[in-house]
Each structure stands twice: as C-alpha cells, then as structure tokens.
Amino acid sequence: MAVTLKEVADRAGVNPSTVSRVINEDPNLSIREETRNRILRAIEELDYRPNAVARSLRLKTTGTAGMIIPDITNPFFPEVFKGAESAASERGFSLILCNTNEDPEKEKAYIKLLAEKQVDGILLASTYIQDETIDMAAKRNIPYVLVNRASRNEGSASVVVDDVYGAELAVQHLVDLGHRRIAHISGLLYTETGLERLEGYRRTLNRNQIPFLSEYMVEAKYSEREGYLAMEKLLAIPQPPTGVFAANDLIALGAASAIVDHGLNVPEDISVVGFNDIWLAGKVHPPLTTVKVPLYDMGYLAFESLAKKILGEPMEQDKIVLRPELVVRASTRAVSARG
Amino acid sequence: MAVTLKEVADRAGVNPSTVSRVINEDPNLSIREETRNRILRAIEELDYRPNAVARSLRLKTTGTAGMIIPDITNPFFPEVFKGAESAASERGFSLILCNTNEDPEKEKAYIKLLAEKQVDGILLASTYIQDETIDMAAKRNIPYVLVNRASRNEGSASVVVDDVYGAELAVQHLVDLGHRRIAHISGLLYTETGLERLEGYRRTLNRNQIPFLSEYMVEAKYSEREGYLAMEKLLAIPQPPTGVFAANDLIALGAASAIVDHGLNVPEDISVVGFNDIWLAGKVHPPLTTVKVPLYDMGYLAFESLAKKILGEPMEQDKIVLRPELVVRASTRAVSARG
C-alpha cells in the first residue's frame, strides 16, 4: 500500500494540512524550522509519493491534456506531436495521445473518454477532425486548440500554416522553371487546407496569365495511394502536364511513383512539388521539392496556446498562422524541349 | 459546474448509491423498472458525465498507462505505438506518450510523474532504456513491459525480436550473393540488440568459414549520421567490404549516403542490408534490403502483455520473441567481378 499524507503527518507528529503546506511550499506559511525538518525527514523515510489522482479530484485540474490525431504513422504527425509534447513537458503537463484511424466514431469516443478523465484541454490535430467532434469539446467546456485546421467558430484557437501562400510558392516555382501545363492534385476539398492550397494554385496561374483547366485538377485524399491514382488520371489526358503541384508530400510521392511506372521520369519529363516537407521528403529519389511547414513549431505553439487557455493567460491572437517556405530539391527542373 | 452523481440522485429521488449501481450495471442488483427508468431519465436530462478522477481515487485504478519512448520522430516508434494504442483502446485504456529524447533524467522524471498519476502500467519501449529507470518502475510496484529490450530481471515481461536470427538472415543473404568481404556496422554494444545482431553476424561468418576481421566491425549509435561516419571508416581501409550489414535501417541509410558521396554505388559496388524495415526503407533509393520486424505486432503484444499483468490474467510467457524475416529489395546484389 502506498504511503499517504496522513501517515507522513502521523510520523512527524503534525496535522496533514501542515504537511500539505510544506510540500506545496505554501508562500504564506510560517513554520518552525524544526517542524519543517521533521516533516521532510518523515517524507524521506517513508518514501512518500503524492497521489495525483486525489490531488486532481480536489483541485479540479489534472495536468493532463489529450491530443487527437488520425494516424501517428503518417509522418506528418510525429513531428507535430514532438513539438506539443515538449511544450507540455516544459509546463509540467502530460499528453494522452489518441490515434483515431480517421474514424469519426473513434474521434467522438475519445473526446468522451478524455472529458471523463477530466483532461485540462485537448489538441485536435488533423484537417480531418469532424465539426461534430469540435462541437463536443466546446459543449463540454473543455479548452481546445485546432492544429492544421482552421476554426469556423469564433473564439476557437488554432495554429495553421498559410496554405495559400505556400501553394503560391510551389506553383510560382514551377512557372519560373518555364512550366505552363501545371496540374494540381488537391487535397480533399471539404478541408480548409485542400481549399486554400487550391486557391493558391489558381491565384498563381492567374497572376501568370495561365488559364485554369479543370482537367488539370484532381482531388485526392492525403495518401500515397490516392496520389498515385490521381496521377494516373492526369497521365491519361491528351496533353499531360509537365509540372504537378501536389497538396502534400504523400500525394507527391504517389504521383512520382505513377510517373515512373508509366515509363516517364521525374523531373526530366514531369516536375513534382509536394507540401509539408516531412522527414521522408529529402530521402526519396529524387529528393522532393516541397513547401516546408514548421511541424515541430506547429505542435509547440499549439500546446502553448492551449496552456494559455487553460491557465487563463492572455493570448495575443486566437489564430496563429505559420509561414511556410519553399525547399527546392531534385524533383523539379526547367521544362524540357519535348515538354 | 459539471453534473454529479448526487444531483442525478436528487432529481430521480433516490440515493447516489442506487444511481451508481445502475450506471455500473451492478450484476446483483434487483431494481424496480420504474426506478431505473427515473434514474436513466435524470441522467439523460442532466446530461450527466461520470468523473473518472473520482472513480479512480475510489477504485485505485485509472485505466491509463504510460509509454516511454526516446523519440517519436524515429520511424521505428510510430508503428510500435500504433499497435500498443490499438490494444489499449480495445481494452478501454488510454496511453500517455512520453518522449524522452534519450535523456536518462527525463526518463526518470517521467516514471516519477506516471507513478504519481497512478497509471496502471508502463510500456518501456527502447533499447536505450536505462536499468535505473526499470528499477524505479519495479520498486514502485508498477507493472511494466519492456519493448525491444531484453529483461535482465527475472519476472519482467518483454517483447523482443529474435535479433540473432534476423542478423543471420541478413548476413547469409550477402553470403549467398557471393560476398566474402562483409562488414558490420553494429549498434551500441551495451544494448542487447546491438550485441545479438553482432552475434548473428559472427555466427554466420563462422558457418560459412569466413574469418571475422575486426576492422570490418564498426560500432555506431542507431542514427543516420552515425551510419554515415561508420561507413566512411570502412571505406578508408585498404580492402573495403563489398557488403555491409547495418544494425538498423537508419544506419544503413547513412551508410548508403556515404558510399554514394565517395563516388561508389549501391548495390553495384557495395551491397547494404538494414534491419527493422521501417516505412521509409522501401521508399529510398535504392529501396533497402532489410530484415522486417513486425513493429505493429510488437506494440500490440506488449500492451496485451501489460494488460494481463495489470488485470492479473494468466500469461503464457514472460518473454515474447518475434520472428523477423528478410525482405530483399534493391540495395543488394551478387558481388561484381571487380569486387
């Protein structure tokens, strides 16, 4: 059986409340040195360890937050988690990581569970997060921050990347290399991210007087496989593109595979640009030109934002927008003569 | 303010204990249908949500476990975590994920924190985990299972892979391709894993009457950078190897980069074999021949093992040994004439 505060108090011959005060270093506590030492000694001798559950019940705060993500094996998330975890750890919080496999039911079940566990807050990290899930958190009055997903509701904090700008960077890069037949494999168009990257694509074409052709636009889920399938469609049209802007790196990787499988080369025949700069992006062949998103920072800032909400610290801004940057590697090059 | 059991009881005109019984579906409870319905209605109307913290305090069990890993951005761990999380979720447990960045201090601090939070058990997932850390968990009587690390202590459960066998697979593959000058970039030799893979390497050389040469043996940490550095050493010796067995995929990747940077090719000049088959292994150029370890299963079985310890279910075996298999890709080929 674990040692309790009361046992420590008994051994030191004082009241439990006094022990509690000593442990928590109650600022307005004046205590005789000798008493304090007796208590400290008792703690030491009994190897006393506070029970955080009892403490939480009393204090109505657990020092624990939840983080909901679709899939930790998607290389986007480990970096984000790492950032969030660092921030949490610095502030003495722990994170319960919840993997939903993109199942909305699991998402809701997790919110329910986290609420029952009385977590102090939740990080909702996914463009996929259902509105219903967000509403659940809101309804239960549990502080939350959206990561990589914009907030519809007033007052819900979020950390996102400037997707329009990032997409502009990517597409302009292709234009600068002389490409005119530029396709876009967009993300899901019911996600902010998907929509905004598409917007950046359109704007950039526009600015360069390149007409937007609907057959150069294919929607895909954010996976390698979907990227592959989408690219196959693009390859099938009479005048295939010479450059492809994919909504994320996984899609870009899939697209590159499709290109190769169809007997063409990246970047000789078709240039490919991704988005996010996951760790993998620099390691594949050819190394992927992509738009770098500060994933670690995203997680870190998201938790910081959550902590501020939890602790009632002032927040400069509800919505933090991170600025991405272009990373040029080997999957893009100037359009070839045959292009 | 959240609704409590007592409020529900008041509204239903019954005693809190009765509500509790209904909620927990107390088997030996006989209750009038009408009363039950009144209670259910009250729960519904007040949107009552149980407080797991209070419940935990009373029950002395939290339904939460901790998982300690060195670095979630190391592609080895997301898969393992995913498996563990699935098993946990199936059994109604949540997982607090703790990233230690390989810092022994952080490791110990986390054990302390988890113990205070009264987690029901801990998964220690890393070959790096310090003995001291394990002892801490043991001393506090908190059930734990080691993942990818053998246990010294009697009675501590673990899930590991058969490293000797895996290494034999890798080296024999090289031998079968005609290689005789086979080097090994070992992992850290104070880790079980490092030692056993080295053992498999030696045994296989032996079995094939190939002498073990100490200059063909370089120790490295399990990282890309260290793999690179180690390979440079191997390249510097008069008769460099034609085949390299790296203790894990990250090392193998680094080694491959070093080879290329020195103007040679993989596998034309030097064949490289890795270990683990992380997701990345099949995507790099050239795709890596490696020894596949069932990472997801490893996590899943580890949590199952932990759950059994926690719930006092019978365990067939304390130590679960998973069998790896060879995955031949393009980073190995028959030794060339010039080799």
Next chain:
DNA sequence: TTGAAAGCGATACCAC
C-alpha cells in the same frame, strides 16, 4: 428493493 455512511488522498478555509 433501496438507503446511509464511510472512505479513497489531498487541499484550504477558518480557528486558536
């Protein structure tokens, strides 16, 4: 069939 009450371990307000 249901109620009363003790208690899990810690905190904090109010006394003295």
Next chain:
DNA sequence: GTGGTATCGCTTTCAA
C-alpha cells in the same frame, strides 16, 4: 505556527 474539518465525486459494505 499549527490543527480541525469539510470537501472533491464516486463506490461499496452493511442495514433496513
């Protein structure tokens, strides 16, 4: 300077 005690929300034994 230190002690008493109510309380956080829930479970469970014992009664009735």
